[in-house]
Amino acid sequence: MDKKIDWKLMQGNEACAAGAVKAGMRFFAGYPISPASEIAHYLAKVLPRIGGVFIQMEDEIASIAAVIGASIGGVKAMTATSGPGFSLMQENIGFAAMAEVPCVIVNVQRLGPSTGCPTYPAQGDVMQARWGTHGDHPIVVLSPSTVTEVYQLTIKAFNFAEILKTPVILLLDEIVAHMREGVNVHDLENIEVLERKPCDHRFHITGLYHDETGFPTTDPRKIATSIQGLHQKIAACEPYLSIGIEEGVEEAEVIVLAYGCSARPATAAVRAARSEGLKVGLVRPMVLWPFPEKIIANLASRVQAIIVPEMNLGQLVLEVERAAGGKCRVLKLSRTDGQPFTPEEILTAIKREVSSCPNWRLRPIYDRNISRTSGAQVAATA
Amino acid sequence: MTLLPRVDKRQEMRIAGEGGQGIILASIILAEAALEEGYHVVQTQSYGPESRGGTSRADVIIAPAEIDNTTVVKPDLLLAMNKASFRKYAPQVRPGGIILADQTFVGQEEIEDFKRSNPDMEIYSLPFTSLAQEKLGTTMVANIVALATLVGLTRIVSPENLRVALNKHVPKEVIKINLTALEAGLRLPLNSGTSILI
Numbered sequence: 001m002d003k004k005i006d007w008k009l010m011q012g013n014e015a016c017a018a019g020a021v022k023a024g025m026r027f028f029a030g031y032p033i034s035p036a037s038e039i040a041h042y043l044a045k046v047l048p049r050i051g052g053v054f055i056q057m058e059d060e061i062a063s064i065a066a067v068i069g070a071s072i073g074g075v076k077a078m079t080a081t082s083g084p085g086f087s088l089m090q091e092n093i094g095f096a097a098m099a100e101v102p103c104v105i106v107n108v109q110r111l112g113p114s115t116g117c118p119t120y121p122a123q124g125d126v127m128q129a130r131w132g133t134h135g136d137h138p139i140v141v142l143s144p145s146t147v148t149e150v151y152q153l154t155i156k157a158f159n160f161a162e163i164l165k166t167p168v169i170l171l172l173d174e175i176v177a178h179m180r181e182g183v184n185v186h187d188l189e190n191i192e193v194l195e196r197k198p199c200d201h202r203f204h205i206t207g208l209y210h211d212e213t214g215f216p217t218t219d220p221r222k223i224a225t226s227i228q229g230l231h232q233k234i235a236a237c238e239p240y241l242s243i244g245i246e247e248g249v250e251e252a253e254v255i256v257l258a259y260g261c262s263a264r265p266a267t268a269a270v271r272a273a274r275s276e277g278l279k280v281g282l283v284r285p286m287v288l289w290p291f292p293e294k295i296i297a298n299l300a301s302r303v304q305a306i307i308v309p310e311m312n313l314g315q316l317v318l319e320v321e322r323a324a325g326g327k328c329r330v331l332k333l334s335r336t337d338g339q340p341f342t343p344e345e346i347l348t349a350i351k352r353e354v355s356s357c358p359n360w361r362l363r364p365i366y367d368r369n370i371s372r373t374s375g376a377q378v379a380a381t382a
Numbered sequence: 383m384t385l386l387p388r389v390d391k392r393q394e395m396r397i398a399g400e401g402g403q404g405i406i407l408a409s410i411i412l413a414e415a416a417l418e419e420g421y422h423v424v425q426t427q428s429y430g431p432e433s434r435g436g437t438s439r440a441d442v443i444i445a446p447a448e449i450d451n452t453t454v455v456k457p458d459l460l461l462a463m464n465k466a467s468f469r470k471y472a473p474q475v476r477p478g479g480i481i482l483a484d485q486t487f488v489g490q491e492e493i494e495d496f497k498r499s500n501p502d503m504e505i506y507s508l509p510f511t512s513l514a515q516e517k518l519g520t521t522m523v524a525n526i527v528a529l530a531t532l533v534g535l536t537r538i539v540s541p542e543n544l545r546v547a548l549n550k551h552v553p554k555e556v557i558k559i560n561l562t563a564l565e566a567g568l569r570l571p572l573n574s575g576t577s578i579l580i
Contacts, residue, residue: 009414120428175426178426182424265451267450342453343453344455
């Protein structure tokens with residue numbers, strides 16, 4: 001290690017709150033919930049001292065509403081919650097997408113569904129982050145794996161929100177949020193911060209389809225232009241949104257694709273496999289949505305298999321399968337018991353894949369017996 | 383008494399007990415001290431929804447290089463502050479690993495039984511909580527007595543850096559009694575001699 005004066009012990013949630021302050025966030029509204037509460041604790045102390053506002057609202061619906069209001073008022077704003085609160089916020093996240101209000105929503109994932117296991121980790125909200133609110137809305141979702149990345153990506157989340165005028169979801173998980181790590185202070189410096197542009201005119205805002213005046217419209221052509229525009233602004237920024245880390249991908253035959261807390265044991269497993277001479281690489285996307293489709297499609301045409309370890313029953317793996325388009329084998333590795341992956345189990349999956357039979361395309365997809373099973377029989381077994 | 387050499391490879395330490403015993407605080411102080419020492423550190427935790435009661439577990443990984451994996455599977459060292467955590471985590475310690483158990487809650491017979499079936503493990507039994515009550519008048523600082531004993535036995539970090547870390551994470555109002563607890567813990571292995579080694 002270099003000079004120890006440059007190192008600081010920092011918690012993931014603390015890094016998120018500190019990153020938000022660094023990004024110029026001066027309005028936080030939230031409702032306490034495990035495992036996200038430390039973000040509010042930090043900001044309740046810090047924001048009032050630097051001229052910011054911290055409000056504990058009556059619930060999560062009010063929290064996101066206040067955040068949207070503050071942002072429209074010209075202040076960078078954020079809220080932080082976990083699964084149950086994130087569910088409550090969905091309607092207004094859709095409003096922010098439709099009304100093009102920049103804001104950041106932190107969701108520290110815990111084991112669900114429902115109240116689930118409040119202090120146990122999971123990655124079960126990947127699809128909810130994408131499709132939680134109704135309608136064909138665009139969204140940006142970021143997923144860090146280290147405490148340093150939490151800080152850096154929080155600032156990026158605000159930058160993306162400002163550029164794209166859209167809500168950005170920072171998807172943490174209990175492990176990344178509660179973990180403390182030695183952070184190199186230099187890694188937290190010199191990160192670009194995009195300022196909010198001052199607005200000198202009055203405008204109308206609505207969640208209804210609207211034209212460039214901001215007033216509602218039901219004109220089919222204007223509706224089509226509007227929804228396409230919402231998506232095109234994000235597609236146009238794709239190169240800027242393509243952030244992630246890859247390791248040993250050039251000569252790899254098998255790829256492990258992991259994000260959030262699962263990326264740490266995945267990294268250890270890939271490094272162990274490579275030290276044994278196996279042709280294995282790691283891909284660690286930090287932007288989950290928009291999904292890095294082209295990158296995965298390219299990868300799929302070069303490798304034999306992509307393994308996706310996730311702390312859910314298989315969510316991002318579906319996107320990987322879709323992008324791979326049958327060009328390589330895609331394997332899900334699930335863990336839903338609230339315990340993190342061990343590098344050993346990912347390494348075992350890698351080794352199984354490296355030595356697997358090439359006739360994978362011949363395997364049946366559906367169990368044919370199901371058509372002969374009556375509903376009553378299914379009910380009896382259940 | 384075991385002196386761990388200067389950490390030249392990844393060391394996994396687990397501190398476990400009941401919610402309210404200060405398990406997570408002890409792990410944060412250990413992690414901070416290791417960072418002061420110049421190591422890479424990762425501290426993780428697992429606890430129930432209760433703020434008191436239930437089981438609480440914290441892991442500290444200390445390494446000379448960047449830590450890729452944050453999952454602890456086979457700890458090199460376990461500090462068990464109650465019976466439930468001794469029963470749950472002692473069998474997970476790697477062969478040849480070190481265990482410190484709080485004699486106040488973990489029965490001597492149980493520890494000796496465990497030692498018989500795991501002869502290669504180095505097990506210390508010390509009355510952290512009752513000692514904190516007797517000498518310092520409160521069980522609140524049992525975590526610091528235990529942590530300091532761990533440091534006194536292993537020297538994984540220097541006592542000086544442990545003091546620095548304690549000062550960073552303990553509120554000013556109670557720093558004095560915590561520093562006294564720290565010194566008591568550091569002396570504990572010396573005072574008890576070899577008799578504490580099971």
